Amino acid sequence: MEEELFCIGCGAKIQTEHPNELGYTPQSALEKGLANGEVYCQRCFRLRHYNEIQDVSLTDDDFLRLLNELGKADALIVNVVDIFDFNGSLIPGLHRFVGDNPVLLVGNKVDLLPKSLKRGKLTQWMRERAHEEGLRPVDILLTSARKSNEMAELLEKIEEYRKGRDVFVVGVTNVGKSTLINQIIKQTAGVQDLITTSQFPGTTLDKIEIPLDDGQFLFDTPGIIHRHQMAHYLGKKDLKIIAPHKEIKPKTYQLNAGQTLFLGGLARFDFIQGDRAPFVTYVSNDIDPHRTKLEKADEFYQKHVGGLLQPPRPDEVADFPDLARFEFSIKEKTDIVFAGLGWVTVTKPAVVAGWAPKGVDVLTRKALI
Ligand code: GDP
Incomplete structure (x- = not known):
């Protein structure tokens, strides 16, 4: 019997038959992976070689456990989406998991859209789409994580809505969540040394804890990989081309x-x-x-x-x-x-x-x- 192999990124069982299913890797890539001792599934391989900051990718079970934690907490949930890939960055069923916790919806990468587009129109459009998904955010905000001057408003809104509670930042991979967290850290002077990580109960997932002024925390959670994103089908160079800069x-x-x-x-x-x-x-x-x-x-x-x-x-x-x-x-x-x-x-x-x-x-x- 053939030995079972698991992706060292997401833990999925490696298979070479079904390109659209978990754990797929082309035979040629598998052989290369075996030769250098690093077997990744195709989507982890590609995301890994594309992103500088590597996200933890999740098995579905782990992700469900993470979402359940959100419901149990008393916290503000900050859901970061990529405004250029809005549909691809929604977390299916998020509204069912957050419980009574408020959700602040953050549309990142607004710098990619034509400047002529009115922000009010865009947030209204996001609100309608969120409602269609059953998600009722307390507020909607546009940002560009690449620009440090866009963070002040986000931080203000977070303060306004968290009302002394913890904050969980959630999003699928590639929406710019790490970039955003890095900006937040930079703006909250001195905090850099204090960051720790700890695991979500019952998972192997690390969350990053950023202490807030009043003893509460901002938690950065791992991003889930969205299976329908074009990113899983392309090589590194092509990804650079399709992702607008x-x-x-x-x-x-x-x-x-x-x-x-x-x-x-x-x-x-x-x-x-x-x-x-x-x-x-x-x-x-x-x-x-x-x-x-x-x-x-x-x-x-x-x-x-x-x-x-x-x-x-x-x-x-x-x-x-x-x-x-x-x-x-x-x-x-x-x-x-x-x-x-x-x-x-x-x-x-x-x-x-x-x-x-x-x-x-x-x-x-x-x-x-
Ligand atoms: P994460 O997987 O959600 O943590 O996403 P990253 O922070 O790694 O960002 C994914 C890609 O989007 C990187 O190439 C970033 O440079 C890019 N990115 C992040 N934020 C922005 C933004 O506000 N505008 C633009 N144009 N690109 C961004």
């Missing part, structure tokens, strides 16, 4: 029915039916959308993926999943969201299809902009 410049395309837009080789958008209309792409400025005819699009993709259509890079095409298709009938201004990559805004009624690597979500939401 600065304000995204929307690009508008006037399309006729029967036209297709490729977002590199990562995603595809088909305009199937409807009047000629503008479509707006919101993706990293490093990804060039490519327009072609719908009837030729399959063939075009086969021929050009890894070449004209990058990412993925040529050496990654073999391991790159096929694109899966989702069709939508659109009635009003709607975003077609490719989890973690960005979105295309459909401005008029239309029938469209969004394609993304198998396992990555394509979904619709009320247009953000």
